[in-house]
Amino acid sequence: MIEAASAMVKPAEAAESSGPATVGPEAASITLKINGMVQTLKVEPRMTLAEALRGPLGLTGTKIACNRGACSACTVWIDGAPICSCMVLAIDVNARNVTTIEGLAHGGRLHPVQSAFIEHDALQCGFCTPGMIMSCAALLEQTPSPKADDVRAAISGHYCRCGTYPHVIAAALSAAQSRKA
């Protein structure tokens, strides 16, 4: 965080400053690596990664439902690890790789978890679905042959009011199978 902040403060100011370098409250320029693309944008330091994705970056597939890390709807990957993007400030992301639901499919080819969600009807209203998929896909990277309890653990922070959990679990298990095939 300190490193990132220093990099964004003008050299002249940094020299004069005696305490830790600061940014804000006005917007600061940051560079993010999103779905393999490097993007530069100006954000207020208080802006979360979720807000940056949905706002200036136009990646609205990531959803905000509770905005305080209780429901996991906003899950994206940072360096392959699923995190709540509403709990991370955009300026703290630095050079790490961010993957969102928009970056999961390759060209027109869906990720096996996405295909399995369609096949098993693992979605209803679809609002929790992008986050749910990001967590299931991350699970498969770590645990190629998960059991149902592994899927439950992987999505345990996710709320789905429509009650898709049984089909989500079935879909994740089936995606793991199809990847091996």
Place this chain on the structure above:
Amino acid sequence: MPVDSATRSETFPFGIASVGLGGAERQVPIDEPPPLPPNAELAVIGKPVPRQNARAKVTGATHFTVDVAPSGMLYGRILRSPLPHARIRSIDVTAAAGFPGVRAVLAVAQPDDPVLGVARYTGAPIAAVAASSMAVAEAALRLIRVDYQPLPFVVDMDAARAPDAPQVHDDESAPAGHPSGFPAAADLPLQGNIRGPHITRRGDIAKGFAEAAVVVEGQYRTQVQTHCCLEPHVIVADWRADGLTVHMSTQFTAGVRHELAEAFNLPLNRVRVVVDGMGGGFGSKSTLSTYGKIAVALSRQTNAPVRVMLDRQEEQMDAGNRPGTWQRLRIGAKRDGSLTAISLVSYGTAGVALGGGVGNVAESMYACPNFEGAQHDVFINAGPGCAMRAPGNTPGALGFEQAIDELAERLSLDPVVLRDRIDLSPVRREERRIGAERIGWRGRHAPGADPGPVKRGLGMAQSLWMANVQVNSACEVRILRDGSVEVLSSVQDIGTGIGTVMAQTVAEVLGLHTEDITVRIGDTEFPAGSPSYGSRTTASMTPPARTAAWRVLPTLFHEAAPALNAAPEDLIARGGRVAVKNDAGRSMGFREAAAQLRTDRISAVASRSDDYGGFRRRMGDAALAQQDLGGAQFAAVAVDTETGIVRVERVVAVQDCGRPINPLQLESQVHGGVLMGLSYALFEERILDQHTGRMVNPNLEQYKLAGPRETPQIDVVVLENYQGRSATDAYGIAEPSNIATAPAIANAVYNATGVRMRNLPMTPAAVLAALGKIPTRS
């Protein structure tokens, strides 16, 4: 189409497919299609077709209302009352209006007005701003000066019933009637904070109890549950000189359009309501609501699009909730189980609103000649309740279906056997049979018989729900010259998959695949469709979809017939081809046939006709079908008597919805109904602080919901129950699948422990208290 009542006689498949089908004679309007055969004989209907908008949903491409952001959009934000009851003496918006970036400030409360000048719950809207960013809007709210005169308040229903309790409403502000829908009654008396009773009677209740060999009595309590839609309530209003366009996360585009036209004095043709992705409603997004009106007013004032989106705290405090209830039930029966009398007294609270009734489960589920019900609404200083997945019947079943089990025990009868004797419904009989077999009911032991600290048990309960239909529901089907097909209606997909169901229905008629049909819905530019509440969407939309497709087909046949050297009436559409009946050799592809059209497209519109044989009741655009919907659910639980933790290990849900159209989506919806019921039974509760009148858990971490770890194995069985009532004979399932879960779990907990849990939620503390291991919470 002719509006005369010319009909023809037809024989429909009738009965439960797993039991055996017969026929039923019905009069059918001459401009409606012939009876649809049972699912076993159909190509697309009844098949587990993947939902059409799934790809967009799994790739993040779906546009929900929260994703709508027209250029120049302003951010609306609502100032809410910090006090549970206060007179608004004045509102000073000067500083807020002058804050940079603020474009409009609106007083919502009206000082000095006897009704609109009083905040009656914490979170009541007081004022609103529209600003260039959310941050500016938030900052501006803090600059609005409101002079509140605090008033005495009450947030506990029992306390509110006392004669000397603080008064939530006066005669002028108190909502009238009893709009919980079961049934709506006008002119109910108001005494203190109590509106009611709403009385329903049949037979002679005193005589019934005199005839009883046994009488059971129980008091039951259910908590307030909040909807917790993942997508918040959100609207983007765009007021322009040539008309108003509103994007809204709504369960009823056509209804919101009417509300907007009336509220803002606009002709209907200047109001458009659109919803694409819709992130859950469960009853709470049925109307325009105050936040919606605020957004439109701000847009009109600023000449810019305005988004108002509630945050999670606002969702929990002021976006509706399922009312809490108290119920006292007395049931009298003869030795053989036949019921002689049922008495129900209930008090429920929907905060400052009405709707705390407990429905018609006690009145209508079983045969009983003598019934008396007295249902009351109690006002408290809390956010208004509204419909939530099976309003009334879900809390009502929690009490009544436990009382029936208590009666079974008093009579030394198996709960399933007792129900076999007193339940006249052949559908639920079959549902009990299937459910009991699946769960292993025969192996059920006596209450509390497990020796160890973790005690297992089985329980069951039943669901009753009226089959609603929206008569004012229409749909257009178009065949385009390239052979592609469009289905259009304003009906919205709130997650149920209605679009896919309509596509299946149309594909069946046209002999095509579901993916050949493009469904355009969620826009009032199209023919007005049904609301997505009351489990009525499938019942309302599939008959006009089938009828419209059936009506457009003769035009296609007429224009394709010469190319096949056949008479139009001899043609059929099947397997992607248009063919001559009884002459398999003469056919052409559907596309080839469409290429014969003289115009770019042909089209037909149909609306929902009355059920064949008529409705039970008609109320404006809505109607009740002759038959009920319901189901039987069986639960297997494990209760840890050391910790009080209840684990639901398995639920078998056997449901009916007339003709099932998409078994895969139906299974999804039943999962949802069961899990919402499980969550209601064990976890959820809105907690209001008695001293401040605030909700102490207005979020998603302290307001507990069942998650993946609490999800049991759920077996879903959906009956095919043919009644010959419409062009599709299909009805809904969302609400019926939610009603029986909590009482089935409660009955299973009793079977596990021998201790009856009459109050929800069955938290570990409540279970330990019931087991006598810790003192009862006062």
